[in-house]
Amino acid sequence: MSAAEPLLRVEDLRVEFPTDDGVVHAVDGITYEIHRGKTLGIVGESGSGKTVSSLTTLGLTRSQGARVSGRILFEGRDLVALSEEELRAIRGNDIAMIFQDPLSSLHPFFKVGFQLIEAVRAHQDVSKAAARARAVELLGLVGIPDPGRRVDDFPHAFSGGMRQRAMIAMALANEPKLLIADEPTTALDVTVQAQILALMERLQRELGMAIVIITHDLGVVAGLADDIAVMYAGRIVETTSATVLFSQPQHPYTWGLLKSIPRLDGSREDALVPIAGTPPSLINPPSGCHFHPRCPYAQPDHARIDPALEPVPDEPSHHVACLLEPDVRRRVWAELGSGRTPDQAIAAVGLPSVSQPPADLGEESR
Amino acid sequence: MTRYIIRRLLWGVVLLIVVLALLFVMFRVLPTADPAKLRAGRQQSPKIIAEIRHNLGLDKPLLEQFWLYIKNLFLHFDLGYSYYSNAPVKELIFNRLPATISLVLGGAIVWVVTGVGVGIVSARRAGSRLDRASMGTALVLVSAPEYWLGLILLYVFAADIGQVRIFPGAGSYVGLTADPAKWFESLILPWLVVAAGTAAIYARLIRGSLIETMGEDYIRTARAKGLSERRVVLRHGLRSAINPIVTVLGLDIGVLLGSSVLVETVFNIPGIGRLNYVAITHADFPIVQGTVLVAALFIILANILVDIAYAFLDPRVRYT
Numbered sequence: 001m002s003a004a005e006p007l008l009r010v011e012d013l014r015v016e017f018p019t020d021d022g023v024v025h026a027v028d029g030i031t032y033e034i035h036r037g038k039t040l041g042i043v044g045e046s047g048s049g050k051t052v053s054s055l056t057t058l059g060l061t062r063s064q065g066a067r068v069s070g071r072i073l074f075e076g077r078d079l080v081a082l083s084e085e086e087l088r089a090i091r092g093n094d095i096a097m098i099f100q101d102p103l104s105s106l107h108p109f110f111k112v113g114f115q116l117i118e119a120v121r122a123h124q125d126v127s128k129a130a131a132r133a134r135a136v137e138l139l140g141l142v143g144i145p146d147p148g149r150r151v152d153d154f155p156h157a158f159s160g161g162m163r164q165r166a167m168i169a170m171a172l173a174n175e176p177k178l179l180i181a182d183e184p185t186t187a188l189d190v191t192v193q194a195q196i197l198a199l200m201e202r203l204q205r206e207l208g209m210a211i212v213i214i215t216h217d218l219g220v221v222a223g224l225a226d227d228i229a230v231m232y233a234g235r236i237v238e239t240t241s242a243t244v245l246f247s248q249p250q251h252p253y254t255w256g257l258l259k260s261i262p263r264l265d266g267s268r269e270d271a272l273v274p275i276a277g278t279p280p281s282l283i284n285p286p287s288g289c290h291f292h293p294r295c296p297y298a299q300p301d302h303a304r305i306d307p308a309l310e311p312v313p314d315e316p317s318h319h320v321a322c323l324l325e326p327d328v329r330r331r332v333w334a335e336l337g338s339g340r341t342p343d344q345a346i347a348a349v350g351l352p353s354v355s356q357p358p359a360d361l362g363e364e365s366r
Numbered sequence: 367m368t369r370y371i372i373r374r375l376l377w378g379v380v381l382l383i384v385v386l387a388l389l390f391v392m393f394r395v396l397p398t399a400d401p402a403k404l405r406a407g408r409q410q411s412p413k414i415i416a417e418i419r420h421n422l423g424l425d426k427p428l429l430e431q432f433w434l435y436i437k438n439l440f441l442h443f444d445l446g447y448s449y450y451s452n453a454p455v456k457e458l459i460f461n462r463l464p465a466t467i468s469l470v471l472g473g474a475i476v477w478v479v480t481g482v483g484v485g486i487v488s489a490r491r492a493g494s495r496l497d498r499a500s501m502g503t504a505l506v507l508v509s510a511p512e513y514w515l516g517l518i519l520l521y522v523f524a525a526d527i528g529q530v531r532i533f534p535g536a537g538s539y540v541g542l543t544a545d546p547a548k549w550f551e552s553l554i555l556p557w558l559v560v561a562a563g564t565a566a567i568y569a570r571l572i573r574g575s576l577i578e579t580m581g582e583d584y585i586r587t588a589r590a591k592g593l594s595e596r597r598v599v600l601r602h603g604l605r606s607a608i609n610p611i612v613t614v615l616g617l618d619i620g621v622l623l624g625s626s627v628l629v630e631t632v633f634n635i636p637g638i639g640r641l642n643y644v645a646i647t648h649a650d651f652p653i654v655q656g657t658v659l660v661a662a663l664f665i666i667l668a669n670i671l672v673d674i675a676y677a678f679l680d681p682r683v684r685y686t
Binding site: 096097104154 | 587606
């Protein structure tokens with residue numbers, strides 16, 4: 001296997017759920033890849049398809065009646081085409097996953113140690129005693145104090161942060177090549193968030209695994225991710241390296257996300273700018289550019305034309321799906337970056353302003 | 367935990383005394399057949415009846431009767447004597463207990479195994495034909511009265527009156543120690559009848575509980591670990607889904623031990639239920655009191671056991 005071949009490559013992945021109200025297009029043709037030892041951040045609002053796409057990687061949407069198309073190549077094998085039994089051998093072994101809510105993700109009636117031992121023995125033919133020793137070692141690795149004693153605790157005796165540490169320990173049981181972390185810090189308070197992120201960074205350095213971190217919070221991926229993919233309504237609307245995304249973002253949705261992060265170093269007078277409207281329906285997504293009902297910069301024909309994810313001129317690793325001219329996008333971001341509001345930026349750049357602010361147009365897509 | 371159990375047991379004793387008081391009021395104050403008259407035979411005269419009344423202690427004031435009963439019960443574990451046969455009630459009950467316990471515990475095994483089994487299969491294939499057929503059958507079984515189901519089974523399968531004579535019929539009960547094989551044979555039909563309705567309820571209960579559990583986050587974790595689906599369902603899913611079953615199981619067994627009147631009567635099994643039934647028809651107060659007392663005792667104990675079991679089932683539960 002050549003060094004250039006990605007560890008995981010997702011190609012045109014589509015995941016649909018037939019429901020009584022119609023087909024939910026949870027993931028609508030996304031493509032991304034991640035290399036060994038690297039970190040990819042997938043960012044988006046609730047319902048943008050980020051969790052579904054990662055659950056599908058492990059085949060965990062199969063039992064919910066999902067229709068999956070496209071390819072998920074892991075070390076060259078297409079996970080979509082694998083049998084349940086073949087996938088099971090990969091789950092928790094080559095690819096492990098941790099979840100948003102550590103309080104409900106551990107079984108309340110089994111001891112933490114039992115759940116760790118189970119994870120080890122699901123993929124390794126070792127004795128219970130050896131697996132238990134490994135469980136204690138893992139708890140120590142993720143920074144649980146006195147692991148030899150805590151291994152016999154039930155999850156309810158652990159704090160939220162400790163439970164997420166235990167979840168991480170469980171994910172690491174078989175030294176996976178890829179760790180998928182789905183909102184790993186969302187349910188935790190802020191100081192614990194930082195600890196968990198630091199832990200993940202340290203473990204990645206020590207174990208050399210690749211990480212896909214899924215979050216709605218750009219602040220979480222800022223220090224951690226090498227590359228970032230921004231998802232909206234089941235699609236990737238912008239993807240590039242983390243540095244470029246924070247310095248030269250090209251998509252209005254990314255701008256919205258960046259402008260809605262509170263900053264400690266900003267002036268107290270700087271108001272946060274929320275993204276107006278609500279996330280679109282995934283059963284009947286808006287026509288044209290899916291973001292146009294909420295986009296302050298949308299032009300009349302954006303409701304008609306569906307933008308493709310295309311490279312930004314002169315930036316081959318930066319892709320964006322936006323109908324604005326690249327030059328216009330640069331100038332708008334320059335205005336926004338210097339503290340102007342979207343309306344002021346529109347005026348400064350000379351964009352024909354759409355009559356009304358798109359505050360509640362989200363309803364239109366219902 | 368020990369303090370908790372002792373407290374619960376003491377409350378249980380209080381509850382038993384309340385039950386006894388209610389029984390005294392029900393049988394001695396409310397209109398009922400006069401046991402002295404029933405006992406007097408054909409040559410009844412007011413004098414004889416009064417004599418019998420005196421011998422049975424029925425002429426004493428009600429409170430005194432109650433006090434004597436409680437005193438004998440707690441000091442000598444004496445439940446009195448049958449008005450009808452003069453046999454000690456304690457002995458009558460103890461002689462009948464093995465039959466009732468055989469019936470109820472055997473039935474419980476049948477209803478737990480079938481109920482939980484059918485419930486799991488239905489939950490895993492919710493909405494399928496198999497699921498709908500199982501739940502439909504369950505509805506029929508829940509609705510079928512025991513005496514009706516018992517008579518139907520006897521009519522179809524009993525060795526004496528049946529159409530297909532496979533199983534021994536009514537009145538064939540033999541003690542376990544006397545002949546284990548015959549004991550087992552004679553109880554097959556009664557077990558099925560006792561179990562039918564309860565198994566149906568358990569199947570529905572497990573089905574609902576398991577479907578709910580399988581949507582929990584920790585089930586997703588179990589799958590993400592790479593456990594087999596079988597282990598995910600039977601270990602992680604069932605472990606949570608089984609809790610409501612334990613509650614009702616304890617109570618169901620407790621209730622049935624004291625009140626399997628219909629099944630014991632239909633199949634002519636010499637248990638507590640039939641003893642009670644016969645005693646009621648003879649206005650044999652001491653026996654009725656004794657059997658109801660035993661029934662209440664079983665229910666109270668079952669309740670305490672269920673609560674203790676819960677502390678083991680759910681590590682988050684702590685009693686003080």
